[in-house]
Amino acid sequence: MSNKTREPMKPLDAEEFRKQRRLMVTWGVTLLVLFPLLIGLGLFMRLNQGELVHLQPNTFYAIMTLHGLGMAGLLFSFALGGLHFLVGTRFARTSVKVGYFVFIGVVVGVIGLVVATLIGGFAAGWYLLYPLPFKGTSWPEWSSGLTFISLLILGVVWLVGCVHIVRALSLEYGGFFQLMGWRYLGNKEPEEELPPIALISVVSLVPGILAFLAGAVFLIMFLFQLFEPSLEFNPLMMKNILFFFGHTLVNITIYCAVGWVYTLFPEFTGRAWKLTKVTVIAWNATFLFILFAYFHHLYMDFAQPISIQYAGQLASYMSAVPATAVTIFGVIAQLYHSKIKWGVIPLSFFLGAVGWAIGGIAAVVDSTIAVNKVLHNTLWVPAHFHTYMLMGVVLFILGFLYYLTAPQSGKEGGPKAGWAFWTFVTGSYGFLLMFYLGGMNSIPRRFAEYSTMGISSSHEIGALLARLAVFFVVLVLLGIITMGISIFIRLMRWVVTDATSTESSA
Template sequence: MSTTTVSNKISYSEAENQGALVAVKAHLIAAFLVFLLMMLAGATLRAAQGNMAPIGADVFYQFMTVHGAGMIGIAAIAGMAVLWYFLRQYVPLSTKIFWINFGIFLTGVVIILGSVFLGKYGGAWTFLYPLPGISMGAWSTGAAAAFLLGLLIIGTGFLILLLDFGRAILSSYGSFGRALGLPQLFGKEPLNPYHPATVVAGTMVLIVDFIGIAAGAVVLVMMLVNLYNPEFKPDPLLVKNLIYFFGHVIINVAIYSAVVAIYELLPRYTGRPYKTSKVFYAAWFAIVFMVMSVYPHHLYMDFPMPKWAMIGAQILSYGSGLPVMVVTGYGALMLVYRSGIRWNTSAKLLMLSIFGWAAGGIPAVVDSMVSFNRVLHNTMWVPGHFHFYLLLGVLPMIFGFTFYLLNGANGAQEEKPPLTERLGFYSFVGGALLFVGGFLASGASGIPRRWAVHLEEWVPYAQWSTLGAVLVIVGVLLFTLRVLTVLPKAPDPALAPAH
């Protein structure tokens, strides 16, 4: 594919398309099953805090560890599956490498599960130094090492996949800047409104995720060395910076990967093209730097941090979610407005994701303000905000894409969605709002996070959230049953250009 025809889609053989579709379906089916299991673990945690599930503190922290690591990992790989499906239409991605990453991911997952449930590791997914090595007998050095090794293996798979992204994008566009639309942004090339939004998003994901995961690999190796050679003592503040840089990047990239479902599918549902512009390019270019620069808002309480880093984090945190979220949300609303769109399950989920992304970011911005952070950051407010944009932002993007594959190219627009889809949607949405509302109300009331046992006056908040979690699980269970029974046999939606 020449760089003079970058808006054209790549042609694959029927066998290649079928192989790619099978790979994407495998990712999505695994994602739904893991989402369901991790939600059960999360509901158990809230039920334990609400005195509704009698589990010990050791089991609580094991569940908390596997829930955090599992949800972040599966959101990352499912979001990447959405991006990969659409990006391969514009650049020549390798299905073999896509499968290799999936196999490496599952290998890492098995090792992590063994470290938690066999080795009883319960140091949280953040694995903050020096906790993994000083468990006071709660788990062994081997269990901590297995957890860190599992994360390192998963990260290695992602790096391999991202290298393939880089190869494919460079072979088609010649440079990452051109793929991002920078020559158009700065007037070096004529504006092309049909430059693929997916390629812009995919290039941003490649750059940011590669750097973030590489930083994670560095800190994981440092901590593995420390476990078996305690004389090697890395600087705790450096380690914490690397961990939160890695963690903040990988979970945000899950959103920026899955958001391409909005760019690709809403035009098909509305019959209107999604056109890129200089504002669009500027937003995605800005977020390349902003998503890597705001993580110090997690470190306000670490007084040795440089003052300039804290000030910069606060300023950037105010606007970090705005560029892409605004252009995406505004663009989606303009596509839908007076389009006569039929609100099938996929379309409803995609529009829900825009609400969840925007509304879920508001508590995050509040927490990033130093005056609020001092009283909110170590409370339930923080899991409230990230559950908000994960449950109601990222997951609906992934679910919306899945129902597109499941219901065909037109999203079954001429038919009323099955009862399971309709019940699943409303149970999921209602439960998610109740669930995150319980978290945010808990945080506003000063209830601390990561406490296995709650005081009596805190218990009702946990019980409300538990009810919300049950409704979410019912919704996802209904979705999963339909996915398991219909998706494996669903034909290729036979994508057509949106313009």
């Protein structure tokens, strides 16, 4: 290990910075267009569950598949794009070409998924539960094939994106072991500081790389079986691989976004947010246990060895609790007696951390075996993951997009949080509450029509909650579309200013 003090990264020249920002703007506009459309699919599902419209069951499940894959994929892609930008403009050299390669791959993958689900009718859900896509399906074989290939394309470009950022940081900070922050574990203060975003990126992206490799293996096995139907794989093994991939993807989406918060929030509180021994231990715990936390998805698979079930409960606690606790504590320490001005940017980051904590607690509750026996596959599950995605990751993204378009207003907190922001937050929590109440009333998840349950009280409660949720989803859409238009105008203004300044300097 070198004892020399590392030189900070040389600032990017104006041209390179402009290219990075253009790429970031491309991601921003894509998100602003796709996100409301995907919410629209969610609205249709709740309308159907509330018996206000009638969708054919296969249409419902095709919509659910596109919504689930689309949301998870879009938010992760944006989180990766955001990290690429933030790391690349402040901490280490990332390549704009690689960034566009990832972007184009994502666009191709998304088009494939849209065609496979909305035209081909592929409806196996995001997790493609094996052997579901091969047995008695209502959709043609080509749409299964197109889904597997599209997901494979997404997995490969995400893999490239993750490897690229980890490599860039490794080159800048002296390798993987330095990035894990182990020099903070001794009794002496480390001679060189490591920015928290560097540690959090590695803690997120290295497990991501393993998960995408596993996902690629899984999808290639699916393709083999598609071409050679006599092949069969062990369903329990397939489920293990799939949840390793899916669970890790969603987890690291949050962590990538948390990395921005560690970097940008201090600009509003005026206080540095540095790594300490405790933060390093907490994030190292996440690194170690995140790989095994997915076991909690298999509690109901009784063929899974019992020791793994217990390990799954412990890993779920250990991967989530320490990192969340140090981050929430960090946010409180940032705010305590600070003179923060509550514009929309710090507010989004703060409320995002709150949403992450609420959803995280609901998830940890559900990952407890004794509780999972009751809540498994009820609406409690979508309740918790929608909480940390919608009121965690999406708020972090909004804060980030506002920051991007108003970086100078840093200390002022950016624009005021107007009615659109509060409509979005109120609508989201109302929508989430209906999921939680559904879970507490044992309403099953992934049910197109509650009338088919054959239990009239559950049918009535489920449909009523879905109808109430519709009202809140409309508020969510109103809020996000209004904010989206205002962010879009800001992004375009920046592009125009950029073009003018490039022309005049040429």
